[in-house]
Amino acid sequence: MNIEIPYKIYLEESEMPKQWYNVRADMKNKPAPILNPATLKPVTVEELSPIFCTELAKQELDETTPYFDIPEEIREFYKMYRPAPLVRAYCLEKKLGTPAHIYYKFEGNNTSGSHKLNSAIAQAYYAKKQGLKGVTTETGAGQWGTALSMACSYFDLDCQVYMVKVSYEQKPFRREVMRTYGAQVTPSPSMKTEVGRKINAEFPGTTGSLGCAISEAVEAATTQEGYRYVLGSVLSQVLIHQTVIGLETKAALDKYGIKADMIIGCAGGGSNLGGLISPFAGEILRGEADYDIIAVEPASCPSLTRGRYAYDYCDTGKICPLAKMYTLGSGFIPSPNHAGGLRYHGMSSIVSQLYDDGIITARSVEQTEVFKAAEMFARVEGILPAPESSHAIKVAIDEALKCKETGEEKNIVFGLTGTGYFDMVAYQKYNDGEMSDYIPTDEELEKSFATLPKVE
Amino acid sequence: MNIEIPYKIYLEESEMPKQWYNVRADMKNKPAPILNPATLKPVTVEELSPIFCTELAKQELDETTPYFDIPEEIREFYKMYRPAPLVRAYCLEKKLGTPAHIYYKFEGNNTSGSHKLNSAIAQAYYAKKQGLKGVTTETGAGQWGTALSMACSYFDLDCQVYMVKVSYEQKPFRREVMRTYGAQVTPSPSMKTEVGRKINAEFPGTTGSLGCAISEAVEAATTQEGYRYVLGSVLSQVLIHQTVIGLETKAALDKYGIKADMIIGCAGGGSNLGGLISPFAGEILRGEADYDIIAVEPASCPSLTRGRYAYDYCDTGKICPLAKMYTLGSGFIPSPNHAGGLRYHGMSSIVSQLYDDGIITARSVEQTEVFKAAEMFARVEGILPAPESSHAIKVAIDEALKCKETGEEKNIVFGLTGTGYFDMVAYQKYNDGEMSDYIPTDEELEKSFATLPKVE
Numbered sequence: 001m002n003i004e005i006p007y008k009i010y011l012e013e014s015e016m017p018k019q020w021y022n023v024r025a026d027m028k029n030k031p032a033p034i035l036n037p038a039t040l041k042p043v044t045v046e047e048l049s050p051i052f053c054t055e056l057a058k059q060e061l062d063e064t065t066p067y068f069d070i071p072e073e074i075r076e077f078y079k080m081y082r083p084a085p086l087v088r089a090y091c092l093e094k095k096l097g098t099p100a101h102i103y104y105k106f107e108g109n110n111t112s113g114s115h116k117l118n119s120a121i122a123q124a125y126y127a128k129k130q131g132l133k134g135v136t137t138e139t140g141a142g143q144w145g146t147a148l149s150m151a152c153s154y155f156d157l158d159c160q161v162y163m164v165k166v167s168y169e170q171k172p173f174r175r176e177v178m179r180t181y182g183a184q185v186t187p188s189p190s191m192k193t194e195v196g197r198k199i200n201a202e203f204p205g206t207t208g209s210l211g212c213a214i215s216e217a218v219e220a221a222t223t224q225e226g227y228r229y230v231l232g233s234v235l236s237q238v239l240i241h242q243t244v245i246g247l248e249t250k251a252a253l254d255k256y257g258i259k260a261d262m263i264i265g266c267a268g269g270g271s272n273l274g275g276l277i278s279p280f281a282g283e284i285l286r287g288e289a290d291y292d293i294i295a296v297e298p299a300s301c302p303s304l305t306r307g308r309y310a311y312d313y314c315d316t317g318k319i320c321p322l323a324k325m326y327t328l329g330s331g332f333i334p335s336p337n338h339a340g341g342l343r344y345h346g347m348s349s350i351v352s353q354l355y356d357d358g359i360i361t362a363r364s365v366e367q368t369e370v371f372k373a374a375e376m377f378a379r380v381e382g383i384l385p386a387p388e389s390s391h392a393i394k395v396a397i398d399e400a401l402k403c404k405e406t407g408e409e410k411n412i413v414f415g416l417t418g419t420g421y422f423d424m425v426a427y428q429k430y431n432d433g434e435m436s437d438y439i440p441t442d443e444e445l446e447k448s449f450a451t452l453p454k455v456e
Numbered sequence: 457m458n459i460e461i462p463y464k465i466y467l468e469e470s471e472m473p474k475q476w477y478n479v480r481a482d483m484k485n486k487p488a489p490i491l492n493p494a495t496l497k498p499v500t501v502e503e504l505s506p507i508f509c510t511e512l513a514k515q516e517l518d519e520t521t522p523y524f525d526i527p528e529e530i531r532e533f534y535k536m537y538r539p540a541p542l543v544r545a546y547c548l549e550k551k552l553g554t555p556a557h558i559y560y561k562f563e564g565n566n567t568s569g570s571h572k573l574n575s576a577i578a579q580a581y582y583a584k585k586q587g588l589k590g591v592t593t594e595t596g597a598g599q600w601g602t603a604l605s606m607a608c609s610y611f612d613l614d615c616q617v618y619m620v621k622v623s624y625e626q627k628p629f630r631r632e633v634m635r636t637y638g639a640q641v642t643p644s645p646s647m648k649t650e651v652g653r654k655i656n657a658e659f660p661g662t663t664g665s666l667g668c669a670i671s672e673a674v675e676a677a678t679t680q681e682g683y684r685y686v687l688g689s690v691l692s693q694v695l696i697h698q699t700v701i702g703l704e705t706k707a708a709l710d711k712y713g714i715k716a717d718m719i720i721g722c723a724g725g726g727s728n729l730g731g732l733i734s735p736f737a738g739e740i741l742r743g744e745a746d747y748d749i750i751a752v753e754p755a756s757c758p759s760l761t762r763g764r765y766a767y768d769y770c771d772t773g774k775i776c777p778l779a780k781m782y783t784l785g786s787g788f789i790p791s792p793n794h795a796g797g798l799r800y801h802g803m804s805s806i807v808s809q810l811y812d813d814g815i816i817t818a819r820s821v822e823q824t825e826v827f828k829a830a831e832m833f834a835r836v837e838g839i840l841p842a843p844e845s846s847h848a849i850k851v852a853i854d855e856a857l858k859c860k861e862t863g864e865e866k867n868i869v870f871g872l873t874g875t876g877y878f879d880m881v882a883y884q885k886y887n888d889g890e891m892s893d894y895i896p897t898d899e900e901l902e903k904s905f906a907t908l909p910k911v912e
Contacts, residue, residue, distance in 0.1 A: 007535040079463040111840040173880035384567040421877040424629035
């Protein structure tokens with residue numbers, strides 16, 4: 001390689017993707033259809049429309065169109081914080097003494113602090129276009145809620161956020177960012193919705209879960225005139241919007257003639273991972289190239305590595321459609337010492353199918369190791385990473401150290417989905433030596449699997 | 457203008473400045489020399505060397521060398537987060553309906569969240585090169601302490617930070633970021649130093665001041681073997697390092713053939729402002745061009761607009777050299793409702809002289825108006841700004857609205873020095889309608905001026 005690779009590869013605005021990529025079009029084994037929870041039959045756009053914006057419902061169910069045009073208004077918004085840089089981690093490579101070349105796609109260069117804005121602005125756009133008054137949503141670590149608040153503020157839509165109680169309490173500043181963008185933030189489970197009151201009665205003192213917050217947000221959307229529900233991960237529509245990450249990454253690599261050997265991403269609901277890897281997975285599916293793709297998840301919430309591939313509810317309240325996915329059961333709640341996001345019980349149906357077909361692999365890591373990797377990364381690369389993103393860092397470092405042993409000059413690409421500026425409570429625990437790990441026992445998982453619905 | 461201006465102008469790494477600019481070389485009226493507090497005679501490099509790294513002491517006193525080479529190691533570090541984008545504020549222009557073209561140089565794209573890193577890495581580099589064990593410093597809003605922690609971690613130097621008590625309490629997360637980078641953070645005034653104990657005894661319950669924290673840090677540096685003191689603003693050396701901001705800004709404007717009409721920056725100690733405007737002020741001084749340069753300061757800490765141009769102590773403890781500057785007196789402490797930084801009693805001697813000579817003008821603004829501008833900016837431009845930076849936003853908006861009245865298509869450039877992610881306590885006050893303003897009375901300022909030393 002004779003071309004000098006800069007620290008940060010920025011595409012020109014003219015090189016930014018004009019379409020999102022729908023990897024399902026290239027999948028021989030399509031993800032199983034999502035089911036109407038009332039009929040257990042595949043849902044239709046009409047059935048989804050009371051919950052989701054119609055255009056988004058169409059994207060959700062479209063398995064054959066390979067590309068969707070990114071509307072002009074969304075592309076204009078993207079230009080405020082995109083293209084995101086693909087960074088060559090020269091300092092990390094030096095610190096590790098590895099012959100590997102490490103690259104990361106940094107999605108934290110915006111006030112929401114993560115990639116979530118990529119889909120938030122798309123969903124807000126379609127809501128506005130449909131003439132809605134506002135949207136409701138849930139948020140876990142708070143990145144999605146912040147992103148949606150920003151997007152709604154831009155399009156002058158009302159924004160109601162149900163925030164998992166444990167995050168709401170650990171992250172008061174997240175709430176204020178959302179409020180600054182005009183959003184209304186409610187800790188979940190709340191007493192505002194029927195499902196929230198029910199969960200509070202059944203599990204007094206619960207710190208909440210993403211599944212439960214989803215149920216509340218969906219109820220709020222369907223009981224208010226002119227509102228729809230929007231979701232920050234898991235759904236195929238979200239994964240599609242997030243392909244802007246992978247498409248930019250691929251364009252930046254291609255620009256410098258770099259062939260990735262390995263692509264690593266953290267996996268919670270699966271949309272950032274799916275967005276990052278889609279263009280690469282597409283090449284594998286079409287037989288054009290080969291990549292080693294690794295999804296990294298917390299050992300405390302191991303849906304891919306220890307979950308069942310089965311139909312499950314997407315929410316604790318069981319009012320959303322059912323999806324076939326790798327899941328721990330919708331009753332699963334991570335142990336209270338689990339810091340940050342990646343706490344969802346299931347996994348995107350697209351990612352699940354790609355995993356089941358062996359197109360991607362998965363690993364689980366413990367959080368103390370993850371924060372150790374995060375600290376090292378912060379010190380040498382100058383970016384304090386989100387706990388979520390640090391799962392990918394941990395495995396990227398592991399792989400780079402393997403290359404050190406073997407002498408291989410692999411090109412390792414990972415997704416740095418966001419910054420950890422609002423995760424300082426977790427960092428403080430780590431700094432104080434008070435962080436602990438938790439791996440659910442088989443018995444605990446069995447108990448949680450028992451919440452899986454009987455569907456064939 | 458036929459060239460289309462992108463949302464974000466990024467220079468290539470090869471276009472990044474290789475030298476810092478020392479505007480004093482082009483000033484006919486040089487800033488008055490800084491004085492040894494013991495002798496009241498101009499200090500020498502030798503006299504400064506027990507406090508500052510020798511190379512930095514040289515930069516401090518050098519009034520004639522127009523450019524200093526940026527050492528290779530610093531340029532490599534700069535590449536981790538620079539070049540910083542010059543952003544065309546298309547969305548803000550649209551929101552305001554102004555014919556003006558608004559540009560901002562965004563320095564918040566790094567974990568310290570501000571421009572402070574530009575000088576922190578330079579000062580850490582020279583300390584390391586001199587073989588020191590570590591450095592001490594003060595921090596107000598916490599941006600400087602964070603930046604220095606990052607820089608010290610990179611060069612493996614010990615870092616001791618005295619943090620103004622009010623900020624320490626309002627910003628616990630800042631402390632954790634610094635700790636993550638390995639720094640030791642102490643609220644000031646502390647009981648660790650003689651000057652701290654004295655101030656605590658004299659003003660029980662004081663929330664601290666930057667001047668007082670400086671005194672503690674200087675004492676800590678001079679009483680420990682192998683330590684020196686480093687400072688995040690005010691000094692000429694810091695302003696010189698910050699010219700990387702102005703040089704990049706000018707290069708980006710030149711690249712697209714844009715002639716700035718107006719350059720606006722917030723002013724606390726004056727180094728970011730000085731760094732931004734230096735290349736432009738240099739052109740004015742050399743008679744090559746004309747610009748309308750505006751320094752914006754808080755009405756609650758109005759050193760330029762209501763201060764005296766006089767010799768003053770740089771620190772409350774009166775152990776640092778004296779500088780001739782626009783000052784409110786080293787005994788000045790902003791009222792407790794003052795949010796964020798820009799709380800220093802004086803102003804960079806370079807900026808002071810440029811102001812006294814009419815090369816730049818100054819305005820003061822009240823913080824409630826500043827947060828209103830910050831909120832508007834955040835909502836349309838997608839970046840939640842630091843309270844400090846928002847002073848510049850406020851005046852940029854005012855000027856853009858004047859253009860709306862006159863129809864002028866002015867090119868307005870302002871410095872967006874950082875993000876407000878660690879300022880959510882202040883934003884919360886604003887969101888809750890509990891923010892208040894305070895303008896010191898003439899009597900209060902007179903009392904504070906009484907602390908000025910008698911020097912001729």
